[in-house]
Amino acid sequence: MNSLMTAAALAMATAMTASDQPQMTTVAKAIGSNPNKAPNDATDPRAYLNEVNGDEAMTWVRAHNLSTVNKLSKDPRYSEYQAEILKILQATDRIASPGFAQGDMIDNFWQDGTHVQGLWRRASWESYRSGKPQWRTILDVDALSKAEGKTWVFAGGDSLPPANNLRLISLSDGGKDANVVREFDIAKGEFVKEGFVLPEGKQSVTWVDENTIYVTREWTPGEVTVSGYAYVTKVLKRGQGLDQAVEIFRGDKKDVSAGRGVLRDIDGKYVMDTSYRGLDFFNTELAFYPNGHNDSGKVVLPLPNTAIFDGYYKGQAIYQLKSDWTSAKGTVFHNGAIIAFDLKAALADPAHVEPLALFMPNEHQSVKGTAQTKNRLVLSILSNVTSEVRSFDFGKGRWSSFKLALPENSTLSLTSSDHGSDHLFVFSEGFLGPSTLFRADAASGKVEEIKSIPERFDAQGLQVQQFWATSTDGTKVPYFLVARKDVKLDGTSPTILYAYGGFEIPMQPRYSAVLGKLWLEKGGAYALANIRGGGEFGPKWHQAGLKTLRQRVFDDFQAVAQDLIAKKVTSTPHLGIMGGSNGGLLMGVQLTERPDLWNAVVIQVPLLDMVNFTRMSAGASWQGEYGNPDDPAEGAFLRSISPYHNVRAGVAYPEPFFETSTKDDRVGPVHARKMAALFEDMGLPFYYYENIEGGHAAAANLQESARRYALEYTYMSQKLMDNSAVALGPCGRIEAR
Template sequence: MPQRLTYPATKKNDHADNYFGTTIADPYRWLENDHAADTAAWVKAQNAITDAYLDQIPFRGRILSRLVELSDYPRESAARRAGRWLFFSRNSGLQNQAVLYVQDGAEGKAEVLIDPNQLSEDGTIAIQATAFSKNQRYFAYSVAASGSDWQEILVLDFQRRELLADRIEHVKFSGISWAGDDGFYYSGYEQPRDEKTKFSAVSTHQRVYYHRIGTAQTEDLLIYEDRDHPLRYVDASLTEDERFLVLHIAEGTDGTEIRVRDLQDPHSSGFRTVVAGFDTNAAIIGNVGDKLILQTNAAAPRFRVVLMDPRKPDTADWSTLIPEATETLTDVATGGGKLFVSYLKDASTLVQQHRLDGTLEHQISLPGPGTAAGFGCRAHEDYFFYTFTSFTYPATVFRYDIATGLSALYKSPELRFDPEAFETKQVFYPSKDGTLVPMFITGKKGIELDGNNPTMLYAYGGFNINLTPAFSSSNIVWLEQGGIYCVANLRGGGEYGEDWHQAGMLDRKQNVFDDFIAAAEYLIAEKYTRPEKLAIRGGSNGGLLVGACMTQRPELFAAAIPQVGVLDMLRYHKFTVGWGWVVEYGSSDTEAQFRYLLSYSPLHNLRSGTCYPATLITTADHDDRVVPAHSFKFAAALQEAQGCAAPALIRIDIRAGHGAGKPTAKLIDEMADIWSFVWANTGGIVVQPLQEPPGNTKSLH
């Protein structure tokens, strides 16, 4: 029997809120103040006990060493074309951030354009959006520090390789759309009123600006704002021919309104609404002359592609180019006078090439079930690069020739592991209400189904986001030791279109938790594992998933890893951009929604004396997407409620955020801690060599 841990004392106050006659205590409200001295002291004390626990795991050092070895391999993104230049990112292996390179043509020598590792000593400054001006005179890019959503846009004179004085601050959730070589459109906010609360205060009034090169940000032209609706996102982009300026507007993470301005129409004085309201999801893909190509789920839950005249935007006047199919249409791009249409078939990618009139030319051949991305290019280009990956297939770059429809291997990574030792299969299991849910299961070939395999179950289940096969070097460590890795495609995602999404949102959110619990029960029934060896993990909305399931069925899991999770469902909308998730979750400000949010909110469903799974909560001090207060309060409440000796720990990363741009070193340390914790609490021990024999380098090609 493990010894019960002694946790740092966490003070409680008598704060409570009244929701429609129901009093809800919130004794750890003070932990929401992330810049207060007492919160900092609490963070330090919690990290100390977590570090002490992880340090005593005898095989953590070996796991860390193998993670370093598996991560130390050169890898590149698919190159994008900009005039005669190829532009791509490359990580030589253990660099904290990938370096941006340019190359003069396919046969040119790659040269460093921007090395973000030189921007900070600890690798915590990351590059986000990037864009060349039309004739490659300038290169604009945004940088974010310590994982924050806040960004700055910088501009490089590409011909001289000199950084200009132009600097755009207070940017968040923005692209960079150039108008010729003169300037670009972006989305920004006013300067935060209080720098101390910029990582937790609600972000409001996003606006679209135009910045002219060589001028100060204070002179930027305000293109669009909506003072009546401060809680809306707005993103601006130009069509490739720069004829239409397009605004995609959202009240949250679901639903789109689209407005356009025809810049060639001398009589156009403003934006015209072409997709009204927020009842559907839509995106402008491009244009054919004065007509717009639109991807939409209006009257098509699995999406279709239509051609519209912006002067006659009624749906009755739309012309269908590509009708709704059995598979879910996930992406459409133009290039070389074609349309490239990506579908999901049971959570794996299918890609088709169509003419601009919608006529199907052929399906693009891929290496197998997996995830392919990067299709499309400019209208005059005749080839492009894309990537393909799967659970045991590292991201590999292919060159695609539009005229022949043939793909050729371009860049293949080499790692020190044997992909032939593993296999992935897909199963379909029944959820509580009988709905069949797909799940990928990866493990060693010939693994014995005797119920004794340590198993990690991962899922997300929300926001119309698809979980598709992808390679992770850190998962190989788990697989090499005989662990099984499972990914369930729960309702709430978009794998089967908008109906699948809506079946897991708002008052139907419990379906998502039921799907996840049913996945665990399937793995147990089929003898892959048993509760004492089953771990669950998820991040962000997936952190909510883990928190809800471990509180609803604590006996079903040995270990739980809720990462940067939304764990306080009554107050999530009161921080940064949490208001944007109300369309997905609902709000405690509405009585009916308060009732169902309270029914599953992880923070509010912990019960004193219950034996909860061994839990390692992870968050970061600069997470301004899901503020760390969620994890702080949940950790404090879990430590108080825990009814057995299973550890209830929180790992708080410093100078890190929600996940995007996290340095390689921090990623490796975090995964070493997670896998060590999981192994220590699923009865697993490291039995296989964590060092491959010299010369046993395996290539996929």
């Protein structure tokens, strides 16, 4: 999951002091139509917005886009913000994020003012290390887009090991999840003539050998799961048409998705076939085929369906447990643990699988991710929402590890690992510390700093603090606050509160040039809430907010807001909130549950209709997170928190800003459209902006991103700063009025 958006009319805020009551927007009026109708109900007055590319719907979208841009762009800050951020996004002194390629080569995907859709390019390691890489262009996506009349978004691909010269490249039209796949020859820098080509679809593809691929896609119209994903895999040989492919695996239409794949070792050698069936978003039946491509001998290991297969290392299967599990011998392995066992031995005798534990997190730890070099297994670990990286080895029947000497108290991201050596690239960053690239040797522990980006905003006088709020049920919830050291605790600091709270995704400190330049540098404060539903403290932290327990997530967020107000960092007139995708649902709920707490709400690529979400885009796949609207208990809870169904007459709401994308085929734009239209029908002012391209990321290139940021921060500045007791001095310093 990711982020979303909506909008309409603007009312300029009036000046107020910290003791004033917030000037909320127009009180909602009662309307005759029923917003609780299903999206396909002919009596729904907003049903025309369900047709994503329909003429009537797009007329509505363009009119509201124009209204929003016209109103916000009249503020001189809009053009200033857009220019500032575009300059940063297109800066040539950015770090060209490296990816290990074949041999000593480094790959990078680059976008700037000239290369809007981007360049896939390659340089030698020594050239890259020198700081002046000599790049060879592999694919110019702008040139391809121009030649084919598309807005191609480069979506990566799958290379054929061990040479890794042939790649099945995915290209998305405008950023959709659906993509086309084409075979590409990297050495020649061109698409393979009469090579593999797959038309657009939500599909997955993997190499079997040079002349064979497995393809999982919608083979006949409607042959997808209820979530809209493929579940039938066929073998496609070089030179064959799709109609000649032979089926080798079929999941169930009730699955989220399903497919057949290939397991390889670190050298790229074929080990065996695998298959998976996504029973729901968090439960997967993983099967192994020790006899190779032959279907006979399929084995499903006696592990929980929640366990995630994380890799194959020196013959060991690496799993991450999401629930407690007891082995055949009675050994208890707790949720969050990383375990390993001899895969081939386990497949020969599944009833007696007895793993070893690599890592057992405590209550405030979680494993963020794993990577593998030629000889080492690497874990990225969170402890109290800060990172460390450990390198593991397996030998003589036991595991050993050491911690890599990377920066403390920072966010560490494993960017790329080399299967031909023990090197890996790691980024380190923090709210106020610019991103720095390191090259580490996972075997020796040697760490080399490669490059750090220049500071993009003035962080002088700012500090980062971690606090803990107490939620309704007594749970302690951590959050970060970035503000000036000399912040006046009088409730007047313009503050943006951000959170996600779902799908076990942790929120960590990041160096955001946008946030720093357009907000922190101008006197604003920023809070990041690590609420339940996320992955900051492992599976339990996530599972505490699943389905009918989700009110805890919303309560956690409100508790952080109330803690900020109690500390007199801010107050309702100066407090705004922002979040996208699942975080967009969070924002929608906060808008309808606690309209009295906020004066600005940015709702990005959101879910908002929780009564009908399973029938919208890929919504059915998220029942494991949210619950089933057709279940009596879960359905009743979902209706009680569904933002679209809880806008009430006679309530004063803050004026929200809805954002979405026409080509978001994951969550879809209909949620945001209909919520905005409901506000319109009820006489409530709002802003709405729907990027015509961009997919779930809501932007297909840097220019679109800069425009969206300018709109968001102009809105936030008007709502939260124009009423603040903070002003810019003549030299740009923050001064108290």
